[in-house]
Amino acid sequence: MDTPIYPALITKALETVKYPGNGKSLVENEMVEDDIRIDGRKVSFSLIFEKPTDPFVRSVVRAAETALKTYVTADIEPTINVKYRKEPAPAPERPLPGVKHIIGVSSGKGGVGKSTVTANLAVALAKKGYKLGVLDADIFGPSMPKMFGVEDEPLYMVNQEGRDWIEPVQKYGVKMLSIGFVVDKEQAVLWRGGMASNALKQLITDAWWGDLDYFLIDMPPGTSDIHLTLVQTLPITGVVVVTTPQPVALADARKGIAMFMGDKVNVPILGLVENMAWFTPAPHPEERYYIFGEGGGVKLAEELNVKLLARIPLVADIRSHSDDGDPVALQAEADGKTSGNAEAQAFMDLASEVVKAVDLRVSTLPPTEAVKVH
Numbered sequence: 001m002d003t004p005i006y007p008a009l010i011t012k013a014l015e016t017v018k019y020p021g022n023g024k025s026l027v028e029n030e031m032v033e034d035d036i037r038i039d040g041r042k043v044s045f046s047l048i049f050e051k052p053t054d055p056f057v058r059s060v061v062r063a064a065e066t067a068l069k070t071y072v073t074a075d076i077e078p079t080i081n082v083k084y085r086k087e088p089a090p091a092p093e094r095p096l097p098g099v100k101h102i103i104g105v106s107s108g109k110g111g112v113g114k115s116t117v118t119a120n121l122a123v124a125l126a127k128k129g130y131k132l133g134v135l136d137a138d139i140f141g142p143s144m145p146k147m148f149g150v151e152d153e154p155l156y157m158v159n160q161e162g163r164d165w166i167e168p169v170q171k172y173g174v175k176m177l178s179i180g181f182v183v184d185k186e187q188a189v190l191w192r193g194g195m196a197s198n199a200l201k202q203l204i205t206d207a208w209w210g211d212l213d214y215f216l217i218d219m220p221p222g223t224s225d226i227h228l229t230l231v232q233t234l235p236i237t238g239v240v241v242v243t244t245p246q247p248v249a250l251a252d253a254r255k256g257i258a259m260f261m262g263d264k265v266n267v268p269i270l271g272l273v274e275n276m277a278w279f280t281p282a283p284h285p286e287e288r289y290y291i292f293g294e295g296g297g298v299k300l301a302e303e304l305n306v307k308l309l310a311r312i313p314l315v316a317d318i319r320s321h322s323d324d325g326d327p328v329a330l331q332a333e334a335d336g337k338t339s340g341n342a343e344a345q346a347f348m349d350l351a352s353e354v355v356k357a358v359d360l361r362v363s364t365l366p367p368t369e370a371v372k373v374h
Contacts, residue, residue, distance in 0.1 A: 005072060007036045010043060013071035017063045020056045026064065033083060043068070044079040051086045086162075095204055095234055098211040099133070101358050102368075103270065104230065104239040106260070108252025110141070110221040113275040114242040116322050117312065117350075118218040119147040120329040121240075124351035126173035127332065130213040133168065135203060136178030137230060138220045139196040145180040148172065149325020155181050158208050165208035172330065175212070177203045197229040204233055214358075231265055235368040238270035238361050240309065240354065245274060245296030257304055268365060270357040271309035272301045273350065279314040285342065288313075307357060310350035315343045 015027045026032055026047065033046035047064065049057055061080050068078050096102065105121070107114040118134065126132045136144035145151045148171050155177075158167040168175035179199055209215065217236075220226050230236065239260050243253035253272070260267045274297025278288040291314065301308040312318075321328040329351075332344035 003073060005038050005041070005043060005076065007038070009072050010036055010038075010045065010068065013067045014064060016071060017060065017067050019060060021054075026060070033081075041073070041075055042077045042079070044081065046081040046083050048083045048085060050084065052084055054084075057082060096209055096212075096215060099209060099215045100213050101237040101362075102215045102217065102234050103354070103358070104217045104219050104236050104267070105242060106219045106227075106239050106256050107221045107242045107249075108254070108256040109249055112221075112242050112244045112249050113312070114221065115143045115147065115218050116318060116327075117240075117242050117273055117275060117347075118216055119144060119322065120318075120327045120347040121351055121354065122174045122176075122214075122216050123172050123327045123329040124332065124347045125214055125354070127329065127348070128351055128355075130355075131211060132173060133175040133209050133212045133215040134177075135215065135217045136176070136180060137200055137217050137226060139179050139200060139226060140220065142178045142180030144176055144178045144218060145169075146325060147322045147327060148174070148176060150176070151180070151325075153181065160208050166203070166206050168207055168209060172327070175209060177207055179203065196226060200226065200229055201233055227259070231267055232370055235370050236267050237358060237368050238268040240270050240273060241306075242273045242275050243297055243300065244276045244292045245290065245294060246292040247296065249292075250296045250300050253300065254304070257306065267368070268361050269304075269306045270354060270361060271307035272297055272304075273309050274298065274311045276314040277311035282316065307353075309353040309357065310346060312346050312350070313343060317341075318343050 011027060011032065014032055015025045017026045018024065019026060019029050019031065022029070031048050033048055036043070036045040047061065049060075061082065064080055065078050068076050105114055105118040115138065122132050122134045134144060136142045145153070148169075150169050150171055153169050155169070156167045157164045159165075166177065168177045169181070170176070217230060219230065241253055241257055243249045257269055259265060260269055276292055277290075277297065278294075279291050280288055297311065298308055318328050321330075328341070328344050329347040330344070331341040332348040
């Protein structure tokens with residue numbers, strides 16, 4: 001004859017199970033819900049944990065099942081439900097709810113200065129009084145930490161709205177996150193596309209960006225699944241495309257623009273930046289040498305009917321300031337006056353043109369939505 005099962009037997013068995021967090025039993029911790037149900041050999045009840053991120057949930061459930069089979073009866077069929085005292089905060093209706101405008105900075109190929117333009121554009125916009133955020137989405141070649149001089153900065157968590165978030169690093173009035181903060185800067189990032197996309201989504205949706213006027217995304221060069229992840233995850237306001245006047249760079253920039261303007265993606269192009277437009281030697285600031293060709297970005301903008309936002313010269317100061325972690329745009333005046341630093345002023349002028357382009361885009365096109373790519 002089978003021994004009947006009573007609630008007291010269940011409770012007594014669970015008294016033998018210790019919670020690893022403090023060494024007390026499940027009963028002592030008041031983790032056993034008063035909802036024990038018994039139907040022959042079938043038993044169901046709930047265990048209550050503090051929060052969904054509790055690392056001992058699975059091991060405790062397995063230990064409870066073992067205790068029931070050991071101290072009650074071997075043929076018991078337990079169903080253990082898991083509950084939490086602190087339910088997770090509901091996810092926001094959309095990613096980055098406090099961000100007004102999301103701007104991608106893209107390039108058809110590497111080496112054209114896309115990250116340099118992104119860093120200086122962010123600083124220039126911040127100097128104009130806007131609230132700025134930057135996401136370094138170049139997973140396999142993150143450079144924002146170095147350009148902002150925060151390579152060794154640790155990441156912290158911040159509690160907002162009942163849950164923990166990644167807190168972006170702040171410098172020069174810009175909030176910033178990069179995969180470079182969580183990987184060894186001396187080692188290559190060897191991830192498959194899915195891993196990279198998931199890491200990128202976490203930097204977007206699990207970070208507390210707060211209220212921002214502009215959120216710049218330093219995209220990887222070329223066209224890839226990272227770009228699709230970004231346009232699927234975020235309602236991108238528009239894209240700034242960076243190129244050099246060199247024909248091979250222009251050919252790749254044309255492909256990138258075609259991807260964003262295509263029917264399946266359909267993200268507006270805010271304009272084109274011709275970087276390294278000419279070389280000016282420091283002793284002779286009035287001289288211009290067109291090392292990569294003359295006016296290629298101008299011609300491409302006219303051909304594709306997109307706005308030419310700026311022509312940035314090839315100047316040693318831009319490179320050296322980026323390497324030293326203090327973008328050259330910091331040297332510019334914030335009140336609209338022309339500074340003595342022409343290259344710094346070029347980025348301030350670019351920031352003004354980007355603001356105008358965003359205002360025009362918002363006033364003439366419907367609100368942006370995340371892209372549904374199949």
